Amino acid sequence: xxxxxxxxxxxxxxxxxxxxxxxxxxxxxxxxxxxxxxxxxxxxxxxxxxxxxxxxxxxxxxxxxxxxxxxxxxxxxxxxxxxxxxxxxxxxxxxxxxxxxxxxxxxxxxxxxxxxxxxxxxxxxxxxxxxxxxxxxxxxxxxxxxxxxxxxxxxxxxxxxxxxxxxxxxxxxxxxxxxxxxxxxxxxxxxxxxxxxxxxxxxxxxxxxxxxxxxxxxxxxxxxxxxxxxxxxxxxxxxxxxxxxxxxxxxxxxxxxxxxxxxxxxxxxxxxxxxxxxxxxxxxxxxxxxxxxxxxxxxxxxxxxxxxxxxxxxxxxxxxxxxxxxxxxxxxxxxxxxxxxxxxxx
Amino acid sequence: xxxxxxxxxxxxxxxxxxxxxxxxxxxxxxxxxxxxxxxxxxxxxxxxxxxxxxxxxxxxxxxxxxxxxxxxxxxxxxxxxxxxxxxxxxxxxxxxxxxxxxxxxxxxxxxxxxxxxxxxxxxxxxxxxxxxxxxxxxxxxxxxxxxxxxxxxxxxxxxxxxxxxxxxxxxxxxxxxxxxxxxxxxxxxxxxxxxxxxxxxxxxxxxxxxxxxxxxxxxxxxxxxxxxxxxxxxxxxxxxxxxxxxxxxxxxxxxxxxxxxxxxxxxxxxxxxxxxxxxxxxxxxxxxxxxxxxxxxxxxxxxxxxxxxxxxxxxxxxxxxxxxxxxxxxxxxxxxxxxxxxxxxxxxxxxxxxxxxxxxxxxxxxxxx
Numbered sequence: 001x002x003x004x005x006x007x008x009x010x011x012x013x014x015x016x017x018x019x020x021x022x023x024x025x026x027x028x029x030x031x032x033x034x035x036x037x038x039x040x041x042x043x044x045x046x047x048x049x050x051x052x053x054x055x056x057x058x059x060x061x062x063x064x065x066x067x068x069x070x071x072x073x074x075x076x077x078x079x080x081x082x083x084x085x086x087x088x089x090x091x092x093x094x095x096x097x098x099x100x101x102x103x104x105x106x107x108x109x110x111x112x113x114x115x116x117x118x119x120x121x122x123x124x125x126x127x128x129x130x131x132x133x134x135x136x137x138x139x140x141x142x143x144x145x146x147x148x149x150x151x152x153x154x155x156x157x158x159x160x161x162x163x164x165x166x167x168x169x170x171x172x173x174x175x176x177x178x179x180x181x182x183x184x185x186x187x188x189x190x191x192x193x194x195x196x197x198x199x200x201x202x203x204x205x206x207x208x209x210x211x212x213x214x215x216x217x218x219x220x221x222x223x224x225x226x227x228x229x230x231x232x233x234x235x236x237x238x239x240x241x242x243x244x245x246x247x248x249x250x251x252x253x254x255x256x257x258x259x260x261x262x263x264x265x266x267x268x269x270x271x272x273x274x275x276x277x278x279x280x281x282x283x284x285x286x287x288x289x290x291x292x293x294x295x296x297x298x299x300x301x302x303x304x305x306x307x308x309x310x311x312x313x314x315x316x317x318x319x320x321x322x323x324x325x326x327x328x329x330x331x332x333x334x335x336x337x338x339x340x341x342x343x344x345x346x
Numbered sequence: 347x348x349x350x351x352x353x354x355x356x357x358x359x360x361x362x363x364x365x366x367x368x369x370x371x372x373x374x375x376x377x378x379x380x381x382x383x384x385x386x387x388x389x390x391x392x393x394x395x396x397x398x399x400x401x402x403x404x405x406x407x408x409x410x411x412x413x414x415x416x417x418x419x420x421x422x423x424x425x426x427x428x429x430x431x432x433x434x435x436x437x438x439x440x441x442x443x444x445x446x447x448x449x450x451x452x453x454x455x456x457x458x459x460x461x462x463x464x465x466x467x468x469x470x471x472x473x474x475x476x477x478x479x480x481x482x483x484x485x486x487x488x489x490x491x492x493x494x495x496x497x498x499x500x501x502x503x504x505x506x507x508x509x510x511x512x513x514x515x516x517x518x519x520x521x522x523x524x525x526x527x528x529x530x531x532x533x534x535x536x537x538x539x540x541x542x543x544x545x546x547x548x549x550x551x552x553x554x555x556x557x558x559x560x561x562x563x564x565x566x567x568x569x570x571x572x573x574x575x576x577x578x579x580x581x582x583x584x585x586x587x588x589x590x591x592x593x594x595x596x597x598x599x600x601x602x603x604x605x606x607x608x609x610x611x612x613x614x615x616x617x618x619x620x621x622x623x624x625x626x627x628x629x630x631x632x633x634x635x636x637x638x639x640x641x642x643x644x645x646x647x648x649x650x651x652x653x654x655x656x657x658x659x660x661x662x663x664x665x666x667x668x669x670x671x672x673x674x675x676x677x678x679x680x681x682x683x684x685x686x687x688x689x690x691x692x693x694x695x696x697x698x699x700x701x702x703x704x705x706x707x708x709x710x711x712x713x714x715x
Contacts, residue, residue: 015453025684268350270462321706327356328568330391332704338684 023233024337047245048167049228050094052160059160061096063087066153072119075189076204079152080119082280084126084134085209086231087156092211093227093283095166095218096158101127103154104138108147116150123152130209132156158211163222168245170225173316176292177252178285180213180299181307182206183235184263187277192266199269203262208281213304220298221291228284233337234276238284239322240336250322252312252334275334276341286314353567354390362572363395369579373399375531376578377524377667379517380486380538381408381695382566388700390568400579403531403667404700406520407538409485409513410437410693412620412665415653417513418443424480424511424646425451425458431474433467434482436460441692444653464496464510471500471508480642483510488540490514490631491605494612497633497640511642512632515618517541518549519629524666525557532667534578536564536571539593544609546601550589558587565593612637619652622661622689659688664697671698678706 019026036045043051050063067083077085084101091098103123107116127134134154185206192201210229217224226246230238235257243250259274267274281304287295292310299305312324322334378384384404387393393402406412422443425432432448439448439458452458457477461467464481471479483493493510500508517538524530537550542563550561560581564574574592581588591597611634618630633641655661658676663669671677671690681687683699690696694703 015450017449017453019449264350326390327354328359328390328392328395329356330394332389332391333706335703335706 019338021232022337023231023237026338027233028336046167046169047241048094049090050096050158052094052096061091061094061158061160062156063090063094063158064153064155065090066151068148068151069190070148071190071193072115072149074193074205075202076186077207077280078119078122079150080121080123081126082205082207083152083154084123084130084132085207085280087154088130088132088209088211089229089231089281089283091156091158092209092214093166093229094158094160095164095214095224095227096160096211097215098130098132098156098158098209098211101132101134101154101156102136102138103134103152105140106147106151106153107139107141108149109141109144111149119150119152126209130211161218161222164218164224166224166226168226168228168242171242171246171248171286171314172225173248173314174289175225175286175314176289176310177239177250177312177314178287178292178296178299179235179257179309179311180210180283180285180305181281182258182260182263183230183279183282184259184267184274184277186280187234188263188266190278191270199266201262201266203260203266206279206281208304210281210283210304213283213299213302216298216302217285217295221287221295223291224285224287224295226286230279230282230284232278234274234278235284236273236275236322236334237336239334240320242284242286243322244320246314247319249315249318249320250312251315251317251331252322252324254324254326256309256311258307258309272341276337350567353565353569355569358569359395359572362569362576366400366572366576366579367397369576369583370397370400371583373401374533374579374582375401375403375667376534376536376575377403377405377532378536378564378571379405379407379521380540380566381411381693381697381700382540383407383536383538383564383571384697384700385695386566386568386571388704391704392568392571395572396575400575402575403670404664404697405524405535405667406620406623406665407486407517408690408693408695408697409489409515410441411689411696412515412622413438413441413484413513414619414621415444415655416619417511418447419445419653420643420646420648421482421511422446422448422451423648424642425456426454427478427646429478431457431459431470431477431479432482433459433461433464433470433479435462435484437693437695438482438484442686464493465499468496468500468505468508471505472503475505475507477507478645479508481508481510483512483514486515486517486538486541487545487609488538488543490609490613491544491602494609497637498608498612500640501637506639509640509642509645510633512613514613514631515620516615516629516631518553519626520620520623521550521553523623523626523629525553525559527666529668530666532559534560534562534582536574536578537561537589539563539565539570539597542591542593542597542601544602544605546599547589547591547597548599554587554589560587561589563589563591563593563597565596620665622655622659622665624662656687661688661690661698664690671701674698678702
């Protein structure tokens with residue numbers, strides 16, 4: 001019997017899939033088709049990692065992020081420290097000094113109070129180390145089975161530096177692309193502790209606050225065009241977002257991208273591409289060519305940027321497309337993934 | 347990375363490339379069989395380095411791609427049942443069936459889990475005795491031994507709640523089909539290194555002498571593929587048609603006997619439908635009678651229905667190396683990895699998806715000129 005139906009995958013519009021949270025094309029589609037039509041306004045429409053607001057002559061950066069991570073504790077951090085660093089970094093990418101944070105907890109019935117205590121303590125330490133205060137918050141408890149132990153939302157406010165106007169839309173042909181260090185550490189550290197995949201590694205998450213690195217960079221050169229932290233979706237998604245937003249092309253150099261041996265090895269075994277693996281303590285900077293050297297030096301003098309590198313240039317070719325010069329001198333596309341990166345069979 | 351960077355050395359690559367340029371005096375069409383090899387070629391842009399008279403076409407070696415729609419639909423039906431834990435390699439989840447895909451089943455409450463190993467699925471069956479654990483056993487000869495081992499172990503332990511939904515395909519029958527086609531253009535093959543690690547390469551010797559066509563067993567790194575190409579060109583220019591082994595660090599003529607033996611205890615060759623190509627005699631495996639109690643297709647009593655592919659898709663020609671993905675009018679427009687029309691676009695190992703992911707720029711450059 002032949003059924004006359006087409007094997008067209010249904011456009012993922014009827015149900016939320018895990019891929020909608022991956023930071024790839026499905027996430028962008030949700031934004032474009034569900035959120036922006038109802039909520040769109042000139043500030044939100046810019047789709048930066050933070051909103052920049054003018055209030056009584058001061059410019060504020062305002063950002064929110066929700067953290068769901070499994071396992072809750074991993075080498076190099078836990079969901080608590082991550083939730084503080086993540087929002088600080090979203091503010092910092094707008095050129096802001098983070099000042100205040102809120103924290104909201106969604107707890108699953110049955111969670112051990114001691115576990116929560118450890119996480120909150122680590123949030124406090126992370127906030128103190130970064131010089132921000134957590135000044136308001138909320139707690140909700142859901143029935144067992146309705147959540148996965150614990151989710152955290154943090155929201156932050158920061159003060160944007162005078163004279164600084166960072167936006168992905170600012171990138172223009174000729175600009176230089178800088179990266180603040182090794183990519184893929186966070187994603188691989190988390191994967192290595194996930195049920196069913198576990199493997200031995202000393203690799204630690206790179207979870208860290210980046211605002212003091214940004215401070216040094218902007219003091220050196222306030223004309224930086226754009227800063228982004230390549231979290232979920234990895235370096236490739238971030239570059240694709242910038243290329244799309246500024247309608248420019250980008251060419252990166254495979255041999256210039258810092259990737260640790262352990263990350264490359266794990267990615268080979270798992271069939272993943274490090275360009276799509278998440279980071280929690282790295283940034284990408286788009287800088288005018290005349291400032292690139294100075295900014296790179298400033299980055300390398302900061303502990304969070306010791307392994308910074310120039311990884312490519314912004315071009316006028318193929319607007320919206322990121323290409324990579326391989327070690328063999330050939331060129332290939334670095335595409336945005338549609339959903340999560342899936343391990344290949346062979 | 348040790349043991350890997352040696353095979354990605356740009357200077358060595360360059361010297362192999364100049365060797366191929368010197369050797370190739372005639373026009374040759376070569377095919378790499380395995381999707382993993384296609385992926386490497388695209389990812390590193392290897393085919394851009396070759397002279398214009400050496401053309402690489404891409405074979406049907408993407409198991410995800412050639413898994414029939416009917417089998418995907420079966421998987422979806424099984425995975426949707428509440429008592430089932432459905433376990434699969436990750437890239438099968440995205441493959442669209444005629445109505446849905448496994449990601450959607452998961453979103454609707456189906457218990458669908460990703461694993462890297464069928465033994466992990468056996469572990470899940472041990473821990474969940476009251477539920478049916480079904481592993482989606484997909485792949486070429488490469489994954490067959492591990493899948494065979496899993497069901498062998500489950501039978502030995504009396505894990506009656508463990509079964510396989512089998513969709514295994516075999517390389518040599520597919521090559522035979524390509525070579526028998528009057529439209530065939532392929533003059534030499536890079537044989538799949540992982541498959542040959544298990545199977546050895548003696549079965550390719552029969553094909554080489556019958557069809558007077560050279561084979562080189564090749565690895566998956568850029569230098570492997572360049573060296574295999576060079577070896578093939580040398581054979582072709584000298585008028586030889588032998589089976590040579592480039593991937594000596596992994597492959598022997600006999601292959602892995604223990605793995606093959608376990609595989610043949612569990613599976614038997616069977617006529618198999620390949621998505622985009624059609625039925626090929628004895629080109630797949632099914633579970634032997636002794637393992638009927640662990641055969642998901644029998645346990646769940648699913649009938650075989652056949653599902654039509656969209657007419658516009660030229661998968662059959664792409665999978666046989668007769669056309670390039672970019673020859674298809676739907677490529678990159680009506681057919682993308684998000685909305686694949688057919689087999690070679692559904693997994694990153696498929697030729698169309700590899701072109702889409704890595705090589706689209708060549709197209710846009712052409713368009714802007």
